Amino acid sequence: MIALVDCNNFYASCERLFAPELRSKPVVVLSNNDGCVIARSDEAKAMGIKMGVPAFEIKNLIERQKVYAFSSNYTLYGDISNRVVQTLSQFTDEIEIYSIDEAFLNLRGFSNLESYATQIRSTVKQHTGIPTCVGVAPTKTLAKIANRYAKKHHKGVGVWVLDTSEKVEQALKATSIEDIWGVGRRYAKMLEAHNILTAYDLSKASENWVKANMSVVGQRMLYELRGISCLSLELINEPQKNICTSRSFGMMLTDKAPLSEAVANFAAACAFKLRKQRSVANFVQVFVTTNPFAKNEKQYFNSITITLPVADSDSRIIIKNALLGLSKIYRDGFKYKKAGVIVSGIVPEGEYQLALFSPNPDNNARKVMQVLDVINHSNGSNKLKLAAQGFDRTWRVKNERLSQRFTTRFDELLTINI
DNA sequence: TCTGGGGTCCTAGGACCC
DNA sequence: TCTGGGGTCCTAGGACCC
Numbered sequence A: 001m002i003a004l005v006d007c008n009n010f011y012a013s014c015e016r017l018f019a020p021e022l023r024s025k026p027v028v029v030l031s032n033n034d035g036c037v038i039a040r041s042d043e044a045k046a047m048g049i050k051m052g053v054p055a056f057e058i059k060n061l062i063e064r065q066k067v068y069a070f071s072s073n074y075t076l077y078g079d080i081s082n083r084v085v086q087t088l089s090q091f092t093d094e095i096e097i098y099s100i101d102e103a104f105l106n107l108r109g110f111s112n113l114e115s116y117a118t119q120i121r122s123t124v125k126q127h128t129g130i131p132t133c134v135g136v137a138p139t140k141t142l143a144k145i146a147n148r149y150a151k152k153h154h155k156g157v158g159v160w161v162l163d164t165s166e167k168v169e170q171a172l173k174a175t176s177i178e179d180i181w182g183v184g185r186r187y188a189k190m191l192e193a194h195n196i197l198t199a200y201d202l203s204k205a206s207e208n209w210v211k212a213n214m215s216v217v218g219q220r221m222l223y224e225l226r227g228i229s230c231l232s233l234e235l236i237n238e239p240q241k242n243i244c245t246s247r248s249f250g251m252m253l254t255d256k257a258p259l260s261e262a263v264a265n266f267a268a269a270c271a272f273k274l275r276k277q278r279s280v281a282n283f284v285q286v287f288v289t290t291n292p293f294a295k296n297e298k299q300y301f302n303s304i305t306i307t308l309p310v311a312d313s314d315s316r317i318i319i320k321n322a323l324l325g326l327s328k329i330y331r332d333g334f335k336y337k338k339a340g341v342i343v344s345g346i347v348p349e350g351e352y353q354l355a356l357f358s359p360n361p362d363n364n365a366r367k368v369m370q371v372l373d374v375i376n377h378s379n380g381s382n383k384l385k386l387a388a389q390g391f392d393r394t395w396r397v398k399n400e401r402l403s404q405r406f407t408t409r410f411d412e413l414l415t416i417n418i
Numbered sequence B, C: 001t002c003t004g005g006g007g008t009c010c011t012a013g014g015a016c017c018c
Helices: A010-017 A042-046 A055-063 A074-088 A113-128 A140-153 A165-173 A185-193 A199-203 A207-225 A256-276 A315-329 A363-377
Strands: A002-007 A027-030 A037-040 A068-071 A095-099 A102-106 A132-137 A159-161 A243-253 A279-290 A301-312 A336-348
Touching: A002 A074, A002 A113, A002 A140, A010 A027, A010 A037, A010 A074, A027 A042, A037 A042, A055 A068, A074 A095, A074 A102, A074 A113, A113 A132, A113 A159, A132 A140, A140 A159, A140 A165, A140 A207, A165 A199, A185 A207, A199 A207, A243 A256, A256 A279, A256 A315, A256 A336, A256 A363, A279 A315, A301 A315, A301 A336, A315 A336, A315 A363
Parallel strands: A027 A068, A132 A159
Antiparallel strands: A002 A102, A002 A132, A027 A037, A095 A102, A243 A336, A279 A301, A279 A336
């Protein structure tokens, strides 16, 4: 059996840990740039605030303190997430960290699953303060359904185990088609048109039909719903195949200088992520875009991919090539809203192809980057930069409602006045 | 005024190989 | 009129996830 542990309203719950006075108040967390709502407490959901609504639409509620809004604080959420995983690891050797707020646990051979799952849930709550729900079932897809079922129908207990065919059938019938893991908007529409409205309907569909209309992805889904496991737990963290760093700007940029500064910073972030997973990349892609929501403004989107002579993760090389790309796609006369850098063609350090005619990266370059990383990330200060990254940061994202990094910075610890 | 930022996998079709 | 039978690699686009 597989358990899916999913944190409830994760980002909102993290903010509440350090703001206990908001424990029963509506809380929302906003995306980068304080753009739109990406997490809501139960109270906020009950007020009808939908996922993804632009912040300006609920501005009034926020200003009148009917809703408490936070800018997203990924340093905090990441650290709390690690603590949750640390606690979960005590309960099984086999754990897949699926996302920042979800993990699959292999409970094969375990008995008394309901009480074990309840124990997992209460321990996480005790150790971290984060509320979770736990769904237990024979496959990952069914564990997702069990988890949803627990959240929806047994929130108090927070645990649901699909250990009999009757319970599986009941949960499948209670799950509408668009709530199945792997069914998005397009498939939901297509399935509804064929009168397949619930997970139960899909589980009874013909395998050939599903394969023809939803490829092997759908076929796997069908098996999983029928209790035959097709998706195994991924216990090892594979290095990423693409790495992207992009942001919307706090203000529109019309000049090349601040845009270059932003791109240099995104490139440096990509290079750091590469080094962190001990990889090097063969391609550097840059893109820029105007604001697609501004219907009256001239629109421009462009991107370019630069092939490196030798795969690399040196900040200086990645930045240089990202800026070269930018200079090729930059056009005067537009209001730029967003830019990004993507590194791809990623291979492990030491397994890359050497260039025939260009010099190979030397060990000194490696050491320089190591020093850079140690200084920047030993205390999270990020003080050491390359000149191209600049100091102006006119492009910086808006986050006016940012909480402290309570758990990772000594200078931002929680202060209590007695 | 104001609308996020990351990722993955699968398939079809074209270019090319012997 | 008649024109083989395999393969691989790459890319774009479509689907999905949190």
